[in-house]
Amino acid sequence: MLNPSFSKALNRAVSSSYRAPDFVANRIVEGNKNNDTGEEYRLQQAFNDEIWLKLERAGLSSETFCDSDVLEVCAGTGFLTYHIIARCQPKNLTINDISHAELEASKEFISRTYPSAQIDWVLGDLHTLKFNRFFDIIIGNSFIHHFHDVPKVMKHFASMLKPGGVFISLHEPTPMAPVVEGAKTAAWPLAVLSPGFVNDIARSRHKGAPSSTDLWMFDAEEIKQVARGAGFSYAETIPWGLFRPTVVQRNGLHLSKEKPALSVEEERKFTRAVNLDALLNRFLPQRCFGSLTLVCRR
Numbered sequence: 001m002l003n004p005s006f007s008k009a010l011n012r013a014v015s016s017s018y019r020a021p022d023f024v025a026n027r028i029v030e031g032n033k034n035n036d037t038g039e040e041y042r043l044q045q046a047f048n049d050e051i052w053l054k055l056e057r058a059g060l061s062s063e064t065f066c067d068s069d070v071l072e073v074c075a076g077t078g079f080l081t082y083h084i085i086a087r088c089q090p091k092n093l094t095i096n097d098i099s100h101a102e103l104e105a106s107k108e109f110i111s112r113t114y115p116s117a118q119i120d121w122v123l124g125d126l127h128t129l130k131f132n133r134f135f136d137i138i139i140g141n142s143f144i145h146h147f148h149d150v151p152k153v154m155k156h157f158a159s160m161l162k163p164g165g166v167f168i169s170l171h172e173p174t175p176m177a178p179v180v181e182g183a184k185t186a187a188w189p190l191a192v193l194s195p196g197f198v199n200d201i202a203r204s205r206h207k208g209a210p211s212s213t214d215l216w217m218f219d220a221e222e223i224k225q226v227a228r229g230a231g232f233s234y235a236e237t238i239p240w241g242l243f244r245p246t247v248v249q250r251n252g253l254h255l256s257k258e259k260p261a262l263s264v265e266e267e268r269k270f271t272r273a274v275n276l277d278a279l280l281n282r283f284l285p286q287r288c289f290g291s292l293t294l295v296c297r298r
């Protein structure tokens with residue numbers, strides 16, 4: 001499903017193919033190339049704990065990382081890179097992004113915080129970029145929903161992994177994302193029953209241009225099907241994002257130049273919400289949650 005900044009007609013036309021028409025694709029590639037989000041602030045222990053909790057639930061330990069050739073895709077300003085290196089320096093680490101500004105910001109940030117880290121930096125669009133080597137792990141946070149041709153890039157990822165290699169995205173939005181990210185708790189029960197209906201209301205209310213960087217919200221079964229079609233022998237999704245995004249939104253925990261860090265109490269609240277989601281996702285179904293982790297094995 002397209003995110004609610006796109007029209008009903010376009011959403012119906014692309015359905016669950018996760019392939020956008022050329023006029024949208026060209027805009028999205030340009031939009032992402034021009035991405036320039038500024039400084040990275042999510043450095044506190046609570047963010048590190050959240051990332052490693054998700055990785056461990058996906059079956060990846062810090063020992064696995066230390067021993068692996070790792071490609072981090074769509075790395076932005078270095079959020080995930082920073083928290084991976086905090087626990088271990090992979091055997092080889094390659095970092096990619098399509099945006100020159102994002103990649104330069106990340107280079108500056110990581111070389112300042114981890115001066116001895118050995119990293120290959122690769123600028124380019126993953127729809128077309130060629131790597132002349134294979135990886136044990138391809139990882140990223142919050143990025144598949146930016147691709148205009150998801151099946152093509154997933155196929156490319158499968159072909160770049162060594163046998164038994166893992167591809168993982170730690171966070172992708174589901175059709176519940178607008179409701180949970182916006183902390184619209186009153187709309188939550190209806191959205192659980194009919195996410196398409198609630199998103200169509202949001203589409204008709206949307207004013208202004210469609211997003212120039214983000215496209216999709218993923219249904220768990222559909223994205224697993226895309227992964228299997230791309231050549232992965234195994235694909236799993238893990239639900240996340242129920243109390244965590246609501247607590248962030250309600251308490252104004254988004255970090256920026258004006259609010260560069262969480263207070264001790266805010267960090268505690270954040271961690272409690274992540275841990276509550278980690279408990280609830282063991283028995284509540286995926287359709288209750290605003291995001292998912294996708295884990296695929298070659």
Ligand SMILES: C[S@@+](CC[C@H](N)C(=O)[O-])C[C@H]1O[C@@H](n2cnc3c(N)ncnc32)[C@H](O)[C@@H]1O
Binds near residue numbers: 074075080098143
């Ligand atoms: C939502 S941001 C996530 C950044 C980072 N992973 C994080 O969690 O903070 C998505 C990133 O994907 C990058 N991106 C989007 N499309 C891409 C593409 N086709 N090839 C490579 N990078 C891309 C964008 O420039 C942006 O930095």
